[in-house]
Amino acid sequence: MSNEFPTIPSELIPSDGRFGCGPSKVRPAQLQAIQNNAGIMGTSHRQAGVKDVVGSVRAGLAELFQLPEGYEIILSLGGATAFWDAASFGLIRKKSAHLTYGEFSSKFATVSKKAPWLDEPHIVSAEPGTVPSPSELDGTDADVVAWAHNETSTGAMVPVTRPNTDALVLIDATSGSGGLPVDMKEADAYYFSPQKCYASDGGLWLAAFSPAALERVEEISATDRYIPAFLDLKTAVDNSLKNQTYNTPAVATLLMLDDQVKWMNANGGLEGMVKRTTESSTHLYEWAEARPETTPFVQDAAARSLVVGTIDFADDVDAATIAKILRANGILDTEPYRKLGRNQLRIGMFPAIDPADIKKLTSAIDFILDGGYAKA
Incomplete structure (x- = not known):
């Protein structure tokens, strides 16, 4: 890990740091x-x-x-x-x-x-x-x-x-x-x-x-x-x-x-998998709506994906810096889609990703935001 970035407390680090939207976490x-x-x-x-x-x-x-x-x-x-x-x-x-x-x-x-x-x-x-x-x-x-x-x-x-x-x-x-x-x-x-x-x-x-x-x-x-x-x-x-x-x-x-x-x-077939992705995505979007710096990119709640979450950040926060800090701490592939050009993170929430790790991820981002480590 580079000395350039802060160390996220170990209790906030997900058990598996892969959150890419494809290729995705392999069990x-x-x-x-x-x-x-x-x-x-x-x-x-x-x-x-x-x-x-x-x-x-x-x-x-x-x-x-x-x-x-x-x-x-x-x-x-x-x-x-x-x-x-x-x-x-x-x-x-x-x-x-x-x-x-x-x-x-x-x-x-x-x-x-x-x-x-x-x-x-x-x-x-x-x-x-x-x-x-x-x-x-x-x-x-x-x-x-x-x-x-x-x-x-x-x-x-x-x-x-x-x-x-x-x-x-x-x-x-x-x-x-x-x-x-x-x-x-x-x-x-x-x-x-x-x-x-x-x-x-x-x-x-x-x-x-x-x-x-x-x-x-x-x-x-x-x-x-x-x-x-x-x-x-x-x-x-x-x-x-x-x-x-x-x-x-x-x-x-x-x-x-x-x-x-x-x-x-x-593990429950398709219904069981949708239950996992729903748990992950519900937490992510509720977290984003609760913080003043973050907003779900997709405004219509019914259209928000259960498997790919896109979160916009306020202008005084640099989402790219957040992604770099996460990566330096072993939390990978949260960068947005390159052609979209937005100040956001994109989070994979596929079935193999443990919903508990999505909760750890948002706690890690809380640490970065609350510490003022990603000011634009």
Whole structure:
């Protein structure tokens, strides 16, 4: 620790200092799971062993989401970024409609806008820190409607509620899946990466596909549309149903993901995870509202994320200095999203993060503020 910064009393230091919004805290048991299954490292992903892990992940997620009949867990490589491109090839017939309210919710809209084989998308935008409503897409002529369950950059969330339309509903759940409530019947493709609520590494995308989404994949695949092999959703579906991926996956990532999903299901399932994130987020926002120097960035309490908390600081406080002091004391990754450019902290509250550590974190920030260590 640098002598440049004050030492936070040990009783105020969280048991684990990782509060990043992705990659996020990894539980020690997940790392042990890699060691316990070292025998399958370096073996074929098309044989028993690795396929058993993929099958366990798929079954565990089906249990976690209480998947409706006919829904399937599909997975492939590349993360959610790759899924946006794959969806533009394999799920959108001609036109999509999007709700955007921050950096990440706008990215899929940008992909659709640039795809020369698709019509101009319909985009409903809200300013960062506010949220649009799914009902704003009622009656759209698009064949896909899309938004993010949770906007990682701003700490705002939009519910998964099917608009009044026949379009497929695609939900980017990268930072929300596993920590926010969802009724899967309201979505047709609920897709995510495993480095946030699932406390694993990135590089994969996973999705719960409805029968309608699976049918759309088959429909578009039967046309003459060119689809790159890496982004071919029919290939992803066909391989997933065999408990494998088209390309070689990172087996350690799958092992960490599998252990986390088992831990989630053993601790109350999705309801239990939402209880944890609700406890953490309720404390954080109530703390921020109680101090004169702090305010939740998202003004609408119903739109404040349960898994990513953004807290603004008064002009006479330098939030960047607070983050530096925290980091010097082993409390990591509380900096705000770089492009938002606000005087704030951003706190990950994913299920693996103990709610007691969120309380220790706010006590550590109290120490910094009360001591006048972060004056602007």
